[in-house]
Amino acid sequence: MKKTPLNQIHKDMGAKMTDFGGWEMPVEYVGIIEEHKAVRKKCGLFDVSHMGEILVRGKNAFKSLQHIITNDLNKLEKGKILYTPICKEDGGIIDDLLVYCLQEDQYLLVVNASNIEKDFKWINKHLLEETTAENLSEQYAMLALQGPDSKKILTELTDIDLNSIDYYRFRQAKVAGVNMIVSRTGYTGELGYELYFDPEAAEKMWKELMEAGSDYGLQACGLGARDTLRLEKMYALYGNDIDESTNPFEARLSWTVSINKEEFIGKNRLSEIKKDCCQRKLTPFIIQGRGVARHGYPVYVGEEKIGEVTSGSYSPTLETGIGLAYINNDYTEAGSQIEIKVRRRKIKAEVVKGPFV
CATH class of the missing domain: 3.30.70.1400 (Aminomethyltransferase beta-barrel domains)
Incomplete structure (x- = not known):
């Protein structure tokens, strides 16, 4: 497996490691729920150098x-x-x-x-x-500092005014003396920053950020919390919710298709899809009662199979199971009652508008 420059630090911190697309990455340090809540309430630090x-x-x-x-x-x-x-x-x-x-x-x-x-x-x-x-993938390390206190923590290490970086903007800056791109982006739905810099500075940056965040309850976070955080915000995950068999319209990404611009790859087919809309759509649902839906579980109404789950997890914020599924367009309205087949039993769920949080 490939390793990020912070691989040994994760192991030294007791992280549970896993194979993620050929990379050995931390899943969790102290627990997914605790790490998830840290990002929603305070701040979390993620190693995303595999990007x-x-x-x-x-x-x-x-x-x-x-x-x-x-x-x-x-x-x-x-x-x-x-x-x-x-x-x-x-x-x-x-x-x-x-x-x-x-x-x-x-x-x-x-x-x-x-x-x-x-x-x-x-x-x-x-x-x-x-x-x-x-x-240039091997020339960049990448850290994601995410959560309500991220600006306070990063301010302690940089001389630039972070208020000057609006959402989906970036600046070249120095953080803890290291030249980098400071980007006002993230995959959690919280205030946050993604930092791009020389891999040789990775250990220094991790330690500096953890130290600067010690008074703010900064928590090292793994891919487990990153997944539950993005799911609560309905951010699509490539390989689960979107892939080469799905298109942006059924994935609710129509806002990313500028159909009226000059010729681009896929324009003709996407124009046709837009006219007819879709037979199915990526649809958020909440489990009624106990149970968690997982990727690949079939979705039913009565005895009719109407779709398949793409992402599912326990939501630490809502304290219940949530998920996304491609569902027949007739059943995508909020309030629609569906069932997820979990092994040999079916669990009840309700379609919601989303995002969940």
Whole structure:
């Protein structure tokens, strides 16, 4: 398995480790529920150095990316970030990623760890002349500081005014003397920052942040809490909720498809899908009573199978089971009563509007 620069620190802290897409990553330190609540109420620190970074630059960097992504790159300017899928010709989602506008002809793409090589090949295939793509994933470590107290903690280590960084904005800055990108983004739905810097500084940054956060109850957090936090906010997880067999419209990501911009990969098919809408949609539900739905569990109304769970977990905030499922469009209205088949029994659930928190 691949290891982040902080692998040994996680083990020294007693983290439970697991294989996550070929990476040895911490699942939890003191418990998923405690770590989850720390992020909602105070602050948590995540090692997300497994994420990928691809630099696209050159004379036709803008035109190339505008053709590759479904969102509109015209929304960007230096210091701004754009969330977007990249799709195949049939509308299937190759990946969802962030685009950072470093300057007019330079963009940093932050992609899912499991898709780095696939994305890199796809992007290279569709670049115009005088434009290059570089896989810089091994040149970046990445930490996510997330929670209501994240600004207070980070302020103690940097001389920039964090109030100057709005949501989905970033700045080049020094934190604890280390040059980095400070990004007002995250995967938890809380106030937070994602930090990109040289891997050689990873241990120093982890220790400096943990020390600065000691008076604020900063908690080291693993991928377990990251998953429950994102699920409560209905943030899609690639490989679970979205993949090459799903499209942005059924995944409730229609806002990421700028259908009226110039030609882009998948535009024709996505235009057709938009007209007819979808036979199914990614739908949030809450379990009635005990039980937890997991990825792959079938969804029923009576004896009719109407869908399948993509993500499911216990919600530490709501103290009950929650989940997402692709469900037949006839049953996606809030208040619809459904059942999830858990092994040999069915548990009752109710469709809700979402997000859960």
